[in-house]
Amino acid sequence: MSNKTPRPLAEVIARPGSALAELAREAEAHLDLATSLRRALPADLAAALGAANLHEDGTLVVTAASPAWAARLRFEEARLFAACTGRQPAALRLKIRVAGPPAGG
Numbered sequence: 409m410s411n412k413t414p415r416p417l418a419e420v421i422a423r424p425g426s427a428l429a430e431l432a433r434e435a436e437a438h439l440d441l442a443t444s445l446r447r448a449l450p451a452d453l454a455a456a457l458g459a460a461n462l463h464e465d466g467t468l469v470v471t472a473a474s475p476a477w478a479a480r481l482r483f484e485e486a487r488l489f490a491a492c493t494g495r496q497p498a499a500l501r502l503k504i505r506v507a508g509p510p511a512g513g
Contacts, residue, residue: 441495445470448491453480458507466500468492471507478504 421428438461446454458471468488472478481488485502492499 441492442470444491445488448487449484453477453484457481462492462495462497462499464497466497467503468499468501469503469505471505473507475506478506 420426421432423429438459441462442457442460445460446457449457456473456477458473460468460470462468470481470488472481481504482502488502489499
């Protein structure tokens with residue numbers, strides 16, 4: 409039987425250099441990016457934007473709730489790129505994927 413007591417998950421995740429800490433940092437960066445993009449869009453379009461990621465090659469990938477919302481997001485490319493200003497790398501291309509409605513929506 410082990411004498412070790414369980415540690416809180418937050419402690420395990422926060423341990424510097426751990427794979428979980430890196431994963432948590434990346435997840436938070438994706439959430440921050442999606443939030444920034446939603447703030448730059450009209451409310452109805454913002455609600456249709458799911459996840460977002462900015463790849464190292466400058467490709468901004470966003471998910472849309474339906475093909476119709478994807479088409480509308482394409483018209484907002486300049487606004488989406490502007491919302492990425494200051495992020496590294498710079499957004500150079502837009503790729504939109506249809507992923508269905510956001511969870512809980």
